[in-house]
Amino acid sequence: MREVWVRNPLGLVTFSFCLNKNLCLWFGLLMKLTTFCVVLNFTRQTVQEDKALIYEDWSENILPLLDSEPSKLNSIFFGVEQYFAAKSLISSRSFEIDDYHGFGMVPLADLFNHKTGAEDVHFTALSSNYESDDDEVDEGIVDEEALPQNTSMDKTEESVVSDMECSSVTEDDTSMLEMVLIKDVSSGAEVFNTYGILGNAALLHRYGFTEQDNAYDIVNIDLELVIQWCSSLFSDRHSRSRISLWRRLGYSSGSENSEYFEISFDGEPQIELLILLFIIFLPDDVYNKLDLSVAIAGNCHESSETTLLIDNIFSLKESKMSMKPLLTKEVCDALLSLADIRESLYGLKSIEDDIEALEKCSFVGDKKVYHSLVLRISERKILQKLRNYASKSYKITNSSSARKKLKRATKRGI
Ligand SMILES: C[S@@+](CC[C@H](N)C(=O)[O-])C[C@H]1O[C@@H](n2cnc3c(N)ncnc32)[C@H](O)[C@@H]1O
Numbered sequence: 001m002r003e004v005w006v007r008n009p010l011g012l013v014t015f016s017f018c019l020n021k022n023l024c025l026w027f028g029l030l031m032k033l034t035t036f037c038v039v040l041n042f043t044r045q046t047v048q049e050d051k052a053l054i055y056e057d058w059s060e061n062i063l064p065l066l067d068s069e070p071s072k073l074n075s076i077f078f079g080v081e082q083y084f085a086a087k088s089l090i091s092s093r094s095f096e097i098d099d100y101h102g103f104g105m106v107p108l109a110d111l112f113n114h115k116t117g118a119e120d121v122h123f124t125a126l127s128s129n130y131e132s133d134d135d136e137v138d139e140g141i142v143d144e145e146a147l148p149q150n151t152s153m154d155k156t157e158e159s160v161v162s163d164m165e166c167s168s169v170t171e172d173d174t175s176m177l178e179m180v181l182i183k184d185v186s187s188g189a190e191v192f193n194t195y196g197i198l199g200n201a202a203l204l205h206r207y208g209f210t211e212q213d214n215a216y217d218i219v220n221i222d223l224e225l226v227i228q229w230c231s232s233l234f235s236d237r238h239s240r241s242r243i244s245l246w247r248r249l250g251y252s253s254g255s256e257n258s259e260y261f262e263i264s265f266d267g268e269p270q271i272e273l274l275i276l277l278f279i280i281f282l283p284d285d286v287y288n289k290l291d292l293s294v295a296i297a298g299n300c301h302e303s304s305e306t307t308l309l310i311d312n313i314f315s316l317k318e319s320k321m322s323m324k325p326l327l328t329k330e331v332c333d334a335l336l337s338l339a340d341i342r343e344s345l346y347g348l349k350s351i352e353d354d355i356e357a358l359e360k361c362s363f364v365g366d367k368k369v370y371h372s373l374v375l376r377i378s379e380r381k382i383l384q385k386l387r388n389y390a391s392k393s394y395k396i397t398n399s400s401s402a403r404k405k406l407k408r409a410t411k412r413g414i
Pocket residue numbers: 092093094109110111112113114115206207208209210
């Protein structure tokens with residue numbers, strides 16, 4: 001394995017890593033073995049699923065070695081707890097390099113701490129072999145031409161760079177990864193990378209830390225929780241049939257036992273949740289018509305009313321602009337109830353108690369307590385925004401329908 005300094009055509013000083021493909025592939029394989037999902041939507045279920053997968057890996061790959069006779073492994077170092085610890089360490093220091101290399105641990109690249117949306121360095125693929133359908137293969141891989149043309153390196157460093165092994169780097173070298181400084185960094189300041197656009201639960205799960213005021217933070221509401229709430233208002237039969245229709249309309253996602261809805265940092269619920277709540281509150285006759293239309297199949301709807309409803313629902317999926325019709329009083333009240341039920345999962349302590357505890361807690365002292373408090377507070381603030389969203393949306397929808405009623409009445413001369 002070797003590393004070289006190179007200058008790219010734009011004059012950016014970059015540091016390239018020569019990847020040992022076998023090493024990368026090995027770690028890639030390791031990552032795949034445990035199917036560690038590097039997706040935005042980390043949830044409680046993801047943590048549980050990952051734990052189960054890691055346990056499965058350990059049982060399949062390590063346990064037979066321990067059980068084999070004569071075993072050369074000291075079981076003290078190869079228990080499941082040790083396996084979890086090693087796996088966490090690897091996971092916190094590896095990332096998806098690109099489509100070609102998959103997951104890997106890149107020497108030096110793991111030096112950088114993460115900053116959401118304000119990183120100083122990017123990793124770029126040198127060779128066209130890395131190119132995927134998208135121009136950007138992952139958050140760290142960028143188009144060099146889009147980068148700023150200045151660099152914080154001074155002349156002395158540049159000349160050192162040009163003296164080095166530039167000639168050994170070719171455009172088609174599939175083993176090269178380039179690190180580009182994308183903005184000036186003051187001398188002595190920390191240089192940050194980004195591990196991606198991740199909410200606090202994802203950061204905590206994968207890397208063991210959180211960020212205050214993380215604009216990509218989200219809260220998940222499990223489908224299970226929605227089902228429980230629904231069953232408290234309606235019969236089980238009602239809940240089951242409405243959820244089934246929602247699924248048949250194609251709005252469910254993920255596996256049946258790990259479905260959830262996201263609430264964005266601004267408190268906006270995922271449209272799929274609004275559609276489900278809307279379907280739950282449909283009057284029986286409208287529900288029956290819709291159900292029949294869906295059963296009859298595809299697009300040959302019998303009544304124009306049903307067609308309109310389905311069309312509305314489908315166009316809602318494409319455009320956020322038309323979310324308003326979904327925000328009926330019942331749906332908004334349901335959102336308020338769901339926010340309360342979700343909040344009750346944090347236990348008896350109020351958000352104010354959490355804020356007070358965070359003020360007293362030091363970042364360096366008890367990291368676990370610190371980061372769990374940041375996560376709780378951030379999520380609870382999002383739930384508060386969800387409540388504001390529900391109250392505000394209802395007021396807006398209500399006042400606009402009141403205006404429409406007034407207009408109609410005026411036209412009729414009432
Ligand atoms: C790839 S390493 C980064 C370099 C690391 N600080 C080191 O000591 O080599 C990833 C780990 O660094 C820590 N880390 C990275 N960014 C952080 C941040 N913004 N705040 C707190 N810890 C961070 C976390 O422990 C994470 O698991």
